[in-house]
Amino acid sequence: MPYWPVTGPPPNTNTSEGETVNFDCTASGKPLPQVTFYKNGIEMTTKKEGENWVIDGSRLTIYNVRKGLQGGGDNAVYQCKAENKHGYLWANFYLNLLAFKPQLLEEPGEVEAVLGNPFTLECKFFASPLATVSWKNPSLLGKSYTQNVDQLGVGRLIIDKVEEDNEGQYECTGENKYGTSTGVVSLLVRKPTKLAALPYTRQTHQAGQPLRLPCKAEHDPKLPITYRWYVSDKPITPEDDDRYEITEDNTLIVNLPTQFDSAEYKCVASTKLDSSERKILIDVQDVPLPVHSAYIESCDPDNNDAKITFSHIEPSTTAVPVNEFWVYYQIDPDVDQTNWKLHPIPVDARQNEAVVENERRVKGSLSIALQPYGRYIFKIVARNAVGDSTPTIVKNNCETNAKPPFRNPSNVRVEGVTPNNLMVYWDPMQREIWNGGKFGYTIRYRPKDGGNWEKVEVDDPFASEKSITLDKEDPWQPYEVQVRARNEKGDSNVTPESITGRTGEGIPGVIVSGFKVDNIGSTSAQFSWEPVDPNAVNGEFKGYKITYWSDDEDDLNGSYDNNNDGSRFKREHRHHFKREISSSRKSVVLSKTATMGDITDLKPSTMNYAYIAVFNGQNEGQQSETISFRTKDGLPTAVSQLHAFPVNSKSPTEKGVVLLAWDEPRTANGAITHYSVVKCVSSDDDPVTTENQEKYCKEPTIYPSDVKSARLTGLEHESPYRFHVHAHTSAGQGPPNSAEIRTLPSAMKYTLEPESPDLLKESIGDDHFNVTLIPGAYDDEIKRPVGNDFYIRYRQAGEDTWNEKRPEPDQLTTSVTGLQPGTKYEVQVVSVQTDDNGNVHETTSRTHHITTTGQTPMKNYFLALLLLALILLLLLCFCIICFCTRKRGQKYLVAEKERQQGREPILPKDRGFEDYAKRDDEEKKSLTGHSRGDSETDSMAEYGDGDPGRFTEDGSFIGQYGAQSKGLIAEKP
Incomplete structure (x- = not known):
């Protein structure tokens, strides 16, 4: 049956007079169809007058087409018939002759092109006859380009390689014999999309480590870009597979990759104009797949031998193929638990491999020598350059028969702890060499100089020591010891080695003399x-x-x-x-x-x-x-707390004055014999150093050990000085502590009050405190004197009268004694300046508060008062208790109740307790005798108690209110 090709039957055609038109009616089929053309349903076999057409096989060509009426022209409906013995195809198409000047069908507007790529500009004109299209733009001069017009009137300008200067407006003009038409196309040139070239196209990667594949493209900033990742040409969607992750910078992360992630990965960066892609082949180096199957082919319990057969399958494209197989075993799972031993001989994979249908198959076997008394289980692993596969448990197990031990414990040692003790140590024998059940050790020992062997049994197979107690204490005596293995089949077949050791050491029986x-x-x-x-x-x-x-x-x-x-x-x-x-x-x-x-x-x-x-x-x-x-005295350390204070002179002859104060060394290393003070004349331009101190320093001045301050006079005014203070013991001079100071100027305002001093607390006791007086700092702008004398004043907090205490001459440290313990004192330092006219100016420091240690007398007084008050309170409570006890014997309201019942009270109104009142006459005793019918006395009356009314059985006084002295029934008046 005939059929049309992909292009289909001839299309309808619009053209103008004078043009040439082609109609192709090629059809396919077996046998090849015969094609017949028709015009307005009439087979085209012979030409009429004025017709100018040619049929060439399946092609009809009409030259110099002319328009006519009632079928006289070339404008008509044409048919073609493609026919073979199986059937035919029929197609209708028309030829329409028009006359129009060019018309631009649509405005081209703006178009975008990629730099360096070919690009085509288009302008579509409707015209009859078909318009010729020309293009104008300055960038076309001297450049390579092509232009054409298709049958639909689309004019194209083809630029072979777009350059930056191609950007601009292009004018397209369509022209035929009836007129012209013009359009404008704006070309925008964009940068191409580029992915950086990878340094390699294939990469190996370790399994388990995150695989990171970056993808970053350079592109025109005015064009949005999208990224797509593919693995083996399949798109990656992290939403569906959590192994993959794509970051904000478009990096692909493969989490925990395995050998199954070995593949080709591709990144595609795309804009609406172009795209770029990069590929990389990843080989993930992973441990092998587990052994496919393994089983024990044979087990010989007498000859202690087993044969294991296994098979392994992996893809032939595996990045790191398996190269050998290793077998692990446990002799006794109950003992070994999670501990496996390695058989030392592997199986080579290359000698047993075969590649079948893209699979590498390895089939091998291994014979293993076993130990007696074993319940063997096995596992096998495949190993490559990366590591071992997950183990595969070998099917079945193998049990061997028991035999006597083949060896004895090693590393036997003997030590004594006490004089009558031997401690025997050895390395426990491993389970694989027990050779039988009931495994243990036999220890034999005897004195080194001879004697009978003694024997001790150790039943614990895991034991590593045994303490042997001897019959007598014999310190540090040599013994011969043997340790032999045994099991249910008997002792080992190897004679044990004899080890010499000694009993424990005793207390040395000698005292060193002449020490x-x-x-x-x-x-x-x-x-x-x-x-x-x-x-x-x-x-x-x-x-x-x-x-x-x-x-x-x-x-x-x-x-x-x-x-x-x-x-x-x-x-x-x-x-x-x-x-x-x-x-x-x-x-x-x-x-x-x-x-x-x-x-x-x-x-x-x-x-x-x-x-x-x-x-x-x-x-x-x-x-x-x-x-x-x-020990002898040593050199002391440097003195501590060294201070230097410039003060005013007490007379013009003293010139510049400096007060030094220091404390004893932190480590005296002996008794301090004295202190030495070295005065050095310093200079701003040439300061005192270790090298030049002999040049600038004077001979030292010696001070007794109980003196820790010095008043240095005769110094130059307003000059820099350095002072070194040393402590001395009988061993010599200790290192110095230094202080630098500048003396006061000679001219200052002596009529002003001196600078405010300060105070440094040294130590505080129950009845004293020690303080150091600190002169005020000199102010060169105010020029106020510092003072040439100092003292302190103190008083108890809250008092008005001040007490004064002046330090020893030329000293700044003083002690105030005779104070009350635990008392707060207010302390001030007073700086004194006496001018040339004898006028005295004083300045007091801020008030310091010092509280002595211990407890105040007033506090002890209050404690005594509190104790006395507590004693009085206890006495008062005791008196109240005594009063309440005596009050219990007086009248009770129950007497009134008895009168209301017709009974008189036993006691008169004026009687109290019988113990403290005079006893009544015997006639006033009960008239009813021992009658119990109406008596309220207790059972003591039945037994002739002389005074049953005093106490009841529970010891109370209820019996006093019974009817003992009056009748029980009152007479009527």
């Missing part, structure tokens, strides 16, 4: 002693130990108390820690051949104690007689 100190320094001491007999140590003689300690209460703060003016607080503080510090002992160990030894970490000027003892591997012997010695 003495030979040479004493400030921080070291040398000792000597007489050697001891090693045989008397009762063990392995290790050496000597010297133990030493010191009474270092004087060194808690590192200084001696050389003054008596208010340092009691510091001394008490030191003694508080004496016992704790003195209890700290040190020791030094010396070799067994030594007869002399040194200690080098002692403190200077400290009483020390030491003794020596010998020791063996376990015990220390009895100590020698303790000796005592005092």
Whole structure:
């Protein structure tokens, strides 16, 4: 049956006179169809007059078409028939002859082109005859381009390669014999989309590590861009597969990749004009797939042998193929639990491989030698260059028969803990060499010099030690010991090795004699002693130990108390820690051949104690007689709290004056003998240094150890000075502490009040406090004097009268004594300046508050009052209790109740308790005798109690209100 090709039958055609028209009616079929053309239903076989057409096979061509009436022209409806023996096809198409000048069918407007790519501009004209289209733009001059017009009147300008200067407006003109028409096309040139070239097209990646593939394109900023990722040409959608993640910068992340993620990955960056793509092949290096199958092919329990057969399958394109197989085993799962042992011989995969249908198949086997008494289970893993696969459990298991042990424990050691003890140690034998059930150890021992073997059984197969208690204490004596393995089949077939060990060491039975100190320094001491007999140590003689300690209460703060003016607080503080510090002992160990030894970490000027003892591997012997010695004095550290204050002179001859104040060294290392003060004339241009101090410094001035301040006179006014203060002991001079100061000028306003001083609290006790007076700072602009004398005044808080205390001459530190404990005091420092006319000017500092330690007398008074009040309160409570007790014997309201019932009270109104009242006559006793019908007495009356009315059985006074002295029934009046 004939059929039309893809292009279909001939189309309808509009043209104008004078044109040439072609109609192609080619059809397909077997056999090839014959084509016949018709005009207005009449077969075109011969030409009529004026007709100019040619039929060439299946093609009809009409030349110089002319319009006519009633079929006289070429404008008509044409038909073509394609026919073979199976059937035919029929098509109608017309030829319409028109006459129009060109008309632009649609405005081209703006179009966009990509730089460097070919591009086509179009203008579509309707015209008859078909219009010719021409283009105008300055950029076309000298450039390569092509222009054409198709049958539909579409004129095209084809630019082979768009350049930047191609951007602009293009004028297209359509023209035929009837006229012209013009259109304008605006061409915008855009940058191309480019993805950076990858450094490689194939990459290997480790499995389990996140795979990151970046994708960033350069594109025209005026064009929106989209990114798409593909794996093996399939789009990646992170929403459907959580393995993938695409970040904001379009990076693809493959989380926890495996060998199944090995593939080609492609990133496509697209705009509406163009696109760019990059591909990369990823090979994920992963551990192999698990072994496909494995089983025990044979098991020989007598010959202790098993054969394992396995097979493995993996893709032939695997990035890292398997290269060998390893077998693990457990001898006894109950013992080994999660511990597997490795068979040392692998199976090579390459010798057993075959590739079948894109699969690499490996089939192999392995024979394994086993141990007796085993319940073997196996697992197998495949291994490549990355690692091991997940293990595959081998099907079935293999059990072997028991046999005697083939070996004995190794690393046997013998040590003694006590003189009658042997501790035997060994490395427990592994389960795989037990060779049978009821596995254990047999220990034999005897004295080294001979004797009968003693035996001890150890049933725990995992035991690694055994303590043997001997019948007698025999320190450090050698014994011969053997440890042998055994199981249900008997002892091992190997003779155990004999190991020699000793019993425990005893206490050394020797005291070192002749222990003495030979040479004493400030921080070291040398000792000597007489050697001891090693045989008397009762063990392995290790050496000597010297133990030493010191009474270092004087060194808690590192200084001696050389003054008596208010340092009691510091001394008490030191003694508080004496016992704790003195209890700290040190020791030094010396070799067994030594007869002399040194200690080098002692403190200077400290009483020390030491003794020596010998020791063996376990015990220390009895100590020698303790000796005592005092180390020599050492050099003190620098003085602390050094201050220098420029003050005004008391007379013109004193010139510049500086007051120095310091505190004792933090570590005196002995008794301070004196202090030395060195005066150095400094200079702003040439300051005092270690190298030039001999040039600028004077001879030192010596001060007693109890003096910690100095008044230096005769200095130049308004000059820089440096002062060095040293502390001295019998060992020599300690390092200096330095202070730099500038003296006051000679000219200042002496009529003004001096600068305000200050105060520094040193120490506070129950009845005293120590303070340091600090002169005020000189102000060069105001030129107010600092003062040439100072004192303090103090009073109890709330009082009006001030007490004064002046320090010793030329000193700034003073102690105020005779104070009340626990009392708050107000303290002020007063600076004094006396001018040349004898006028005295004073300035007081701010008020400081100092509270002495301890408790105030008033507080003790209040405590005594509180105690007295408490005693009075207790006495009052006691009196109230006594009063209430006596009150219980008086009248009760129950008597009135008895009268209302016709009974008279037993007691008169004026009687109280019978114990405290005179007893009535016997006639006033009960007239009813022992009648119990109406009696309210208790059972005591039945037994002849002389006074049953006094107490009831429970000891109360209810019986007093019974009818004992009156009749029970009152007479009627």
